[in-house]
Amino acid sequence: MYTSHSFSSLLQTTNAPLTNTASALLSGLKIRFDQSWYICGSLALSEGSNPIRSINISPEGLEYQVLFRAALLVANNNQAKPMVVTVGFPNNTYRLFKDLAREKLPGSYQIQWDAEVYGGNPVQPASVQVDQIEVLPEIVSCMIALRKGAHKINGSFFIISLGFGTFETGLSTDEGVVENAMESAYGIHYAVNLLREEILQTHSMSFKNVQQLNEAFRDGYLYINRKKIDLVAIRARAIKIYYKEVVLPMLHLVISDQNLKKTDRIFVCGGGAHYSELLDCITKEFGEFCQISIVEQPETLAAQGYLLNSLRFTEGTEREPVGIDMGNIETRVTLLKEL
Structure with a gap:
């Protein structure tokens, strides 16, 4: 019914030329925005010195704007169809950000990206038309996915x-x-910060933010000074x-x-x-x-609901439904699966 693509929500500015450092667009996201180049996702983790992503960011903020363009590029897939995109926010920021998202996110995008990162040739900017933006509380999207999706x-x-x-x-x-x-x-992240505080009592860490430490939290170990620390x-x-x-x-x-x-x-x-x-x-x-x-694949449920919500506005039209979950750890792009 659907297909989901995800990349890390971390990003960093860069001036470095990157060639053949990734295998595909999803792992080699390098986007130009407002006169600067940004590496996102896996590329930011592998090539960045201090990738960032603030918690629960505003849709008018730079980080959101760059990651949203990266998500549109992933969703575009060389298609010319205008999109109906649903995004969401936690309940505690939904009322604060919903009108901003509806104001700032629709429109025509010319997204410049660097295909040489993954061995491609220089390309023209991708033209993406976002016809309509729908905004939901994240938990409501999860409800939609449970009721209207495969469950x-x-x-x-x-x-x-x-x-x-x-x-x-x-x-x-x-x-x-x-x-x-x-x-x-x-x-x-509350628990990740608690873990960080305990580790810092006995070790010096090079982790710059909680998103980077989250991987160690998930895996249950990390290396400090070439020594494996059981977490x-x-x-x-x-x-x-x-x-x-x-x-x-x-x-x-x-x-x-x-x-x-x-x-x-x-x-x-x-x-x-x-x-x-x-x-x-x-x-x-x-x-x-x-x-x-x-829930099966519990981290993807909200993104599924965003897609199903977009589908309500595209049936019988030539527009493409898209669900984008701008998560604090992963950005997920959910599309209808081609039969």
Whole structure:
């Protein structure tokens, strides 16, 4: 039904000529914006000295504008069709940024990129027409994906999104979204920072930001001064503190006696769903009276919902539906799969 492409959300300016340093566009994103060149994604991680990406950025900010153009370039795929693009924001910034996104993101783009990075010849700028921008709360997009996508979930359910930037909750019924159950709090970066603080007590680290440390957090180890440092026990402690201080208080607020009358089903999505330590905490607290299900490919659910939302506006037209999840760790571009 759909295909998803992702690249790291880190970027950095560069003046260096890069030739044959990547194998394809997705791993060799070098974009020109506002008189400067930027390397994004895998290229920023491999060739950059200090790639950056602020948490929950504004759509008018430079970082968002560069990464959005990179996502459009990936989505374009040499097609001339105008696009309907859906993006989203966490609930705590949705009202702040939705009108900015609708104002700043539609229009005609001439995207200049460097194909020589992956062995290509110099190319003309890509012409991309974004006809329409739709904006959703991230958790609502996850609900759409569960109901309208391959899962085909009916009835009422809670949904928990364990993202890097934010932890989101929601309650969906056949009648609609229950607003008082939509909450946002600190995401997994809270636990990553706890791990960083503990490591710094005994080691000097060269990591410049939490996104770069997130890979070590996920893998459970890192190398410092050519010595492998096991992070599993530190990560487990950090996750338990994060759960106790951030996740549990919000879940108690949302999974209330009143809301449990509507449903006892909980779906878990987001990249944090891959951490068994966090899932064990949730299951221990709520598993006796709730049915807890982990969504397949949990980190892609929001992007699927964005695509399905765009599809509503393109059926019967020549326009292309696109879903772009501008995540704090990964930017995901979701398209309809060609049959």
